[in-house]
Amino acid sequence: MSLLVVGSVAFDSVKTPFGEAEEVLGGSATYFSTAASYFTDVSLVAVVGEDFPEKHITFLKSRKIDTEGIERQKGKTFRWKGEYGFELNEARTLDTQLNVFQSFKPKLPEKYRNIKVVFLANIDPDLQRDVLRQVDSPDVVACDTMNFWIEGKKDSLLETLKLVDILLINDGEARELSGEPNLVKAAEIIKSYGPKTLIIKRGEYGALMFKDRKIFAAPAYPLEAVFDPTGAGDCFAGGFMGYLANTMNFEESNIRKAIIFGSVMASYNVESFSLDRIKSLDYRELESRYREFKGLTHFEDLS
Amino acid sequence: MSLLVVGSVAFDSVKTPFGEAEEVLGGSATYFSTAASYFTDVSLVAVVGEDFPEKHITFLKSRKIDTEGIERQKGKTFRWKGEYGFELNEARTLDTQLNVFQSFKPKLPEKYRNIKVVFLANIDPDLQRDVLRQVDSPDVVACDTMNFWIEGKKDSLLETLKLVDILLINDGEARELSGEPNLVKAAEIIKSYGPKTLIIKRGEYGALMFKDRKIFAAPAYPLEAVFDPTGAGDCFAGGFMGYLANTMNFEESNIRKAIIFGSVMASYNVESFSLDRIKSLDYRELESRYREFKGLTHFEDLS
Numbered sequence: 001m002s003l004l005v006v007g008s009v010a011f012d013s014v015k016t017p018f019g020e021a022e023e024v025l026g027g028s029a030t031y032f033s034t035a036a037s038y039f040t041d042v043s044l045v046a047v048v049g050e051d052f053p054e055k056h057i058t059f060l061k062s063r064k065i066d067t068e069g070i071e072r073q074k075g076k077t078f079r080w081k082g083e084y085g086f087e088l089n090e091a092r093t094l095d096t097q098l099n100v101f102q103s104f105k106p107k108l109p110e111k112y113r114n115i116k117v118v119f120l121a122n123i124d125p126d127l128q129r130d131v132l133r134q135v136d137s138p139d140v141v142a143c144d145t146m147n148f149w150i151e152g153k154k155d156s157l158l159e160t161l162k163l164v165d166i167l168l169i170n171d172g173e174a175r176e177l178s179g180e181p182n183l184v185k186a187a188e189i190i191k192s193y194g195p196k197t198l199i200i201k202r203g204e205y206g207a208l209m210f211k212d213r214k215i216f217a218a219p220a221y222p223l224e225a226v227f228d229p230t231g232a233g234d235c236f237a238g239g240f241m242g243y244l245a246n247t248m249n250f251e252e253s254n255i256r257k258a259i260i261f262g263s264v265m266a267s268y269n270v271e272s273f274s275l276d277r278i279k280s281l282d283y284r285e286l287e288s289r290y291r292e293f294k295g296l297t298h299f300e301d302l303s
Numbered sequence: 304m305s306l307l308v309v310g311s312v313a314f315d316s317v318k319t320p321f322g323e324a325e326e327v328l329g330g331s332a333t334y335f336s337t338a339a340s341y342f343t344d345v346s347l348v349a350v351v352g353e354d355f356p357e358k359h360i361t362f363l364k365s366r367k368i369d370t371e372g373i374e375r376q377k378g379k380t381f382r383w384k385g386e387y388g389f390e391l392n393e394a395r396t397l398d399t400q401l402n403v404f405q406s407f408k409p410k411l412p413e414k415y416r417n418i419k420v421v422f423l424a425n426i427d428p429d430l431q432r433d434v435l436r437q438v439d440s441p442d443v444v445a446c447d448t449m450n451f452w453i454e455g456k457k458d459s460l461l462e463t464l465k466l467v468d469i470l471l472i473n474d475g476e477a478r479e480l481s482g483e484p485n486l487v488k489a490a491e492i493i494k495s496y497g498p499k500t501l502i503i504k505r506g507e508y509g510a511l512m513f514k515d516r517k518i519f520a521a522p523a524y525p526l527e528a529v530f531d532p533t534g535a536g537d538c539f540a541g542g543f544m545g546y547l548a549n550t551m552n553f554e555e556s557n558i559r560k561a562i563i564f565g566s567v568m569a570s571y572n573v574e575s576f577s578l579d580r581i582k583s584l585d586y587r588e589l590e591s592r593y594r595e596f597k598g599l600t601h602f603e604d605l606s
Contacts, residue, residue, distance in 0.1 A: 086484040181389040184527040205508040208525065217522035217599050221512065222485040256602040288606055296520050296602050298561040302593055 002041040002066075003245040005032050006106050006131045007121025007234075009046040009056075010078040013129050014273060016228050017086050022283055024274035025056050027078065028121035028144070031231035034275050035238025035265040036119075037063040038099065038286060040246040043112050045069035045131070049077040049100045059279065064251075068109045073100040088150075088226050089203055091221055108134040117245040119237065122146045125160040132163055140250060142166035144233070150177050158193055165250075167195035168237050183208065184215070199240070199256060201233050207259055211252050218259045219296060221267035221289065228273045232266040235278060239265030264289045305344040305369075307547040308335050309409050309434045310424025310537075311357075312349040312373065313381040316398075317576060318530050320389050327577035328359050330381065331447070334534035337578050338368040338541025338568040339422075343549040346415050348372035348434070352380040352403045359604070362582065371412045376403040391529050392431060392506055403459035411437040420548040422540065424450045428456055428463040435466055443553060445469035445544055453479050461496055468553075470498035471540050477503050486511065487518070500558060504545070506538050510562055515557050520563050522599060524570035524592065531576045535569040538581060542568030542589075567592045 007029030014021050031044040043066040052072065060067050078101035082091035106127055113136050120128040120143035128143060143164050150173060151156050157177075161167065167190065171183060178186035185189030187198050187210035198210040202220075211217040247254055264286050271277045310494030317324050336345040346369040355375065363370050381404035385394035409430055416439050423431040423446035431446055446467050451461050453476060464470065470493065474486060481489035489502075490501050490513035501513040510511075512519040543565030550557055567589050574580045 088484075181391075181531065182527065184525050202508070205427055205505070206520075206522070215525050216602070217509075217525065218602070219509070219520035219522065222487045222518050222520065224485065226485065251604055260602055287605055294602075294604060296518055297602075299519070299521070299563055299597075299600075300556055301597060302590055 004115040006045040013081040021273040031234035032238035035235040036242030039242030125156040161194040235269040236262040236266040306419040309348040316384040324576040334537035335541035339545030342545030428459040464497040469500040492579040538572040539565040539569040
């Protein structure tokens, strides 16, 4: 099944203790769609400026990502600049230039309207609902958000959440959105806003899924060399949603598998700058790391 | 098999957002031995002051813990006072009164000397080796430590580690001990100091085991009400070592099971102040939560 994603396409400048990258391809929708492309067809809606090189479009197309929804506008492409310390857990944003992203009004090409699985990456919740109004009758809607919208546009965000089946956010965002420090209680509060399934991303600590009264805990893959965490959450979401869109099975047991595939994609992504590692993986590499997750978490039943 | 533990017995005064407890029974050896007592016989070596009430000794004896190694000295018992914020992740120490613990010289009763499994809780590494000199020929030695010794007595700590099979520390300690922020690399460095098995405790994020080239990741049990985290790490170690001493199987697959039992004990402990929750558990409650850990972590194999 095809998967629709709306989000940012950007140029990132990133500094980590291990190196530096200048104006490399980034953005939530870019990471998401590349990760998802290993599992399913992806249709991308985003905006770029006149400075966005054709080679990046060519790359996305090479991943069989439909780029018809990438609008090219007068002006410059969204730019983000950030820096990580030795623990690599959180980026310090040094500069954000929204550029053409500031006036982004997502407009779906006609042929995208009947897509059944939708991912609304972290954009203004007003725009997230704009997108949903342009989709005929989606089976499953998932979304991401961030503290900026929780603090600045909570009412609009709550309106969006009423329309969302799966919410993917990090632990700090879950605490802030619910006003509750305990994650189990926070999850119940957030589920009462609409999403039946909540995935809480915890970076190097993995992810938690809350669905009905069930909880699933997935670790992150312990890597000897985390090079650049930029885009890890978006790759997680891409692997996760890509696997679900491919299987069209939204039962809890399949959501667990999707979380592991999301974790697999995130683990590969942080091994290098930009999309360098995930742009040319082999599906067998995904399966092999999936099996490593099995070995990482397995313990025997009680006899 | 019997299990020897050397550590602190103390009075704790703890304040959390949910309540306060004044001079309740605490200390690393107390938590450890109570948790371990569900799995095996425990022999305890510690020091208390004249103010230590007989009722606490009676309680430990009721858990079939051998208290002959608890020395009573002139002066007051070790006291610790701490406070937790809403996220309950780290205590702020408000006051420490070492009292009789300051001149603690562990002395093993004759009958403890042939015990085969030893746990050296977080005490001066000089004293940890003093204890080992008093044990005839232990099969397995495990230990804990803390930043205070890593910073102040690193040479002595490294001497101790040469004699240790299993080291249990938290992630911050692992990073400080190895001088390496990446935990996978830190684990390799720490294993080169002596311990063949390293368990890294990560509080609400669970634990990681490093043994040979294998890694095991266990989550913490997601609790709706964490009341007081004091002693969680010691209860983890107690359940872990108690299960190992009971089974005397130190293969990797059994160490994984032991980690889950450690996590079970820690999860019960944080549900109330002091030892209130773990002082009278039923073994079926431990098995039931072990099975819940299975449900929490299970995902299907690839077909």
